[in-house]
Amino acid sequence: MFYCGNFQFDLSRPLVMGIVNVTPDSFSDGGRHLHSDAALAYAQRLIAEGADLLDIGGESTRPGARPVSVQQELDRVLPVIEGLRGAPVPISIDSRKPEVMRAAIAAGAQMVNDIDALQDAAAMHAIASSNVAVCLMHKQGDPLTMQEQPHYLKVVDEVCAFLRVRIAAAETAGIQRNRIVIDPGFGFGKTLEHNLALLRELDKLAVLGVPVLAGLSRKSMLGALTGQDVAQRLPASIAAALIAVQRGAAIVRVHDVRATVDALKVLNAVNGIGLS
Numbered sequence: 001m002f003y004c005g006n007f008q009f010d011l012s013r014p015l016v017m018g019i020v021n022v023t024p025d026s027f028s029d030g031g032r033h034l035h036s037d038a039a040l041a042y043a044q045r046l047i048a049e050g051a052d053l054l055d056i057g058g059e060s061t062r063p064g065a066r067p068v069s070v071q072q073e074l075d076r077v078l079p080v081i082e083g084l085r086g087a088p089v090p091i092s093i094d095s096r097k098p099e100v101m102r103a104a105i106a107a108g109a110q111m112v113n114d115i116d117a118l119q120d121a122a123a124m125h126a127i128a129s130s131n132v133a134v135c136l137m138h139k140q141g142d143p144l145t146m147q148e149q150p151h152y153l154k155v156v157d158e159v160c161a162f163l164r165v166r167i168a169a170a171e172t173a174g175i176q177r178n179r180i181v182i183d184p185g186f187g188f189g190k191t192l193e194h195n196l197a198l199l200r201e202l203d204k205l206a207v208l209g210v211p212v213l214a215g216l217s218r219k220s221m222l223g224a225l226t227g228q229d230v231a232q233r234l235p236a237s238i239a240a241a242l243i244a245v246q247r248g249a250a251i252v253r254v255h256d257v258r259a260t261v262d263a264l265k266v267l268n269a270v271n272g273i274g275l276s
């Protein structure tokens with residue numbers, strides 16, 4: 001069982017996490033839902049399309065992205081999280097700032113998606129002193145410079161080792177294992193070869209004993225493979241989501257919820273997994 005605040009999932013089928021970026025500069029949907037009414041309407045649409053969770057972000061972390069202030073991030077995400085109070089699915093806050101995490105949890109967020117994997121002690125404390133779930137993600141370097149020179153000797157082993165340490169740190173801080181998911185962080189300080197190795201061997205992360213989340217939707221590795229720009233990466237994103245699930249991902253983080261839900265219905269039926 002995966003506990004996500006007041007929600008729980010038995011993970012008998014893969015979950016779809018819909019992305020709502022309230023940012024001017026996200027790589028694929030920047031500026032589209034910057035106004036909170038628009039973001040809220042978009043979030044409701046993703047729920048209607050079958051999203052199992054929503055991930056609300058107020059700071060782009062695409063390669064080269066510039067950080068934003070706490071206040072700016074709060075101004076972007078809080079009205080959306082507050083507007084989704086009582087939603088039928090858990091709301092995740094995509095942030096690495098402890099202040100934003102705390103305010104989002106107070107506003108009703110049931111999960112924190114931290115690309116820094118709770119390496120900040122205040123972030124760790126914010127989660128440990130609540131009942132929300134957490135996604136611990138691997139990255140090498142920081143968004144501003146991370147794609148300049150990613151380097152690993154054995155990328156899959158190194159990502160696994162990092163996540164193992166982060167799970168242990170979270171458990172030591174009092175975060176129960178059934179509230180933790182892990183993510184190899186596709187595109188975060190990784191070359192195309194690194195990303196492909198991680199996807200190819202995604203099932204190796206399963207030995208860590210917590211659900212795996214995969215975020216491949218519209219990412220530049222799919223552009224590199226297909227030659228398509230970001231608006232034309234739906235087919236590649238669907239392929240990547242299906243591959244991730246077949247290699248053990250429990251949650252896929254996607255922009256295109258309806259298309260991913262449909263694709264997974266086909267896979268689930270073939271695998272003998274029911275609809276609910």
Ligand code: HH2
Pocket residue numbers: 019021023025026027028057059060061062094113114115135137183185186213214215216253
């Ligand atoms: N990818 C992005 C942002 N947050 N969180 C997790 N756990 N895993 C990911 O792969 C991941 C993430 C980047 O994608 P997106 O939110 O669409 O873009 P941007 O960071 O430009 O807002």
